[in-house]
Amino acid sequence: CGKWVVMVTAQTPTNIAVIKYWGKRHETLILPVNDSISVTLDPDHLCTTTTVAVSPAFDSDRMWLNGKEISLSGGRYQNCLREIRSRASDVEDKENGIKIAEKDWEKLHLHIASYNNFPTAAGLASSAAGFACLVFALAKLMNVKEDQSKLSAIARQGSGSACRSLYGGFVKWIMGKDEDGKDSLAVQLVDEKHWDDLVIIIAVVSSRQKETSSTTGMRESVETSLLLKHRAKEIVPKRILQMEGAIKNRDFASFAQLTCADSNQFHAVCLDTSPPIFYMNDTSHRIISIVEKWNRSEGTPQVAYTFDAGPNAVMIARNRKVATLLLQRLLFYFPPNSASDLNSYIVGDKSILK
Ligand code: PMV
Structure with a gap:
């Protein structure tokens, strides 16, 4: 019917x-x-x-x-x-x-x-x-x-x-x-059970739509960035193998080093594009400094950071204890309602907010 x-x-x-x-x-x-x-x-x-x-x-x-x-x-x-x-x-x-x-x-x-x-x-x-x-x-x-x-x-x-x-x-x-x-x-x-100690925290720096879509950005990078050619041919194939090893062995130090380096290289490719593309902002850069200083002071990485085509920070803490400390630090540097730069946090393990 x-x-x-x-x-x-x-x-x-x-x-x-x-x-x-x-x-x-x-x-x-x-x-x-x-x-x-x-x-x-x-x-x-x-x-x-x-x-x-x-x-x-x-x-x-x-x-x-x-x-x-x-x-x-x-x-x-x-x-x-x-x-x-x-x-x-x-x-x-x-x-x-x-x-x-x-x-x-x-x-x-x-x-x-x-x-x-x-x-x-x-x-x-x-x-x-x-x-x-x-x-x-x-x-x-x-x-x-x-x-x-x-x-x-x-x-x-x-x-x-x-x-x-x-x-x-x-x-x-x-x-x-x-x-x-x-x-x-x-x-x-x-699968998701293999490395379930990891806790992901996302700091929403801005929920505005990005200015350069990934489609346009990629096209311009492919056309103009020499760094992208070098990255795709010489760097990424080796990093993929190292990253697979780090994940298999739950080797957080290597995982964090590779994750941060790859995010920074992606944003370097964006800068190497003509005209240059800026996805991160001052708040993103401050977050990188905070995490880098912390990792260095501990002697071994506690947190990995990565940024996609926008200013929001994705941070991966090695375990729940570190995730709690990370959240405390973020709240200290970016207090809520201080008209400061962060809008909100999305936490991969709700229990650490309690
Ligand atoms: O799939 P797209 O067009 O949204 O491109 C995503 C590109 C990045 O998020 C920056 C990197 C990635 O591998 O996801």
Whole structure:
């Protein structure tokens, strides 16, 4: 009778790169110039919730992000929708007497509602959680029988970093060699239980949208930065191996040294771009100094920091005790309500706030 609706809801956390992806070798397929490694955050904090619905009553594909309708006409959405639709299979809901045959998916339209529980496009990797969640929810709705890695290669075509959010724990995005991008996908290095001493604290320095999108920034860096060429060819391949070792052995000293160095090199590439790109601000620089001084005074790193395409600081403490001390220090340097620079903290382990 054309009145039914079938819905699926999924929730996906964002991820933060500890070895950064910066630069594409193919813009449309989103193929990177180097491998990258990330940690997927706890789903309680920074995550996207997406509901996808299909019904013969819908006459076009539509999407709402945080309650506002957005256009689905962009290439990135279209690529993800096309790739998933082409893999759809029969779906049967016996209880409600609904049957969708494989061939029907091409004609049926979708409504998509997505919600981020954190600032969108402020360097907190909202597109990573968003596209990973969209692809995962659509794959469930359309009964797509592909493994997570294959789905990650589809999410990659929405936003590069999204491919890494299909897994928890530490994840590697393998850049791949194929021209069609089939081998540019994410694999899980270790799951979330492997190194569960770590506590992630995010200091939200600004929740404003960034001035230079990562797409524009990467394009300009690829075109103009000599440092990026050197980084992609000579530095990152070695760092990836060292980082994999540090994660496997839970070697916090090496992990922190590599994470901080890679974040700083990514921002150096941004400065080496013409015109230069500034994602960090004075508050970000102060946070780096505070953590660097602390690590040096202890003789061994206690906290790692990393910054994406925005001024917000992601700090990874070696354990809960250190995380508590870190939060105390941050509150001392940036007291709440002092009109100072920090808006809020998002803490990966709520118990340390008690
Ligand atoms: O996937 P995009 O286009 O949002 O780019 C993300 C780039 C960085 O966040 C800066 C680094 C990374 O590897 O996530």
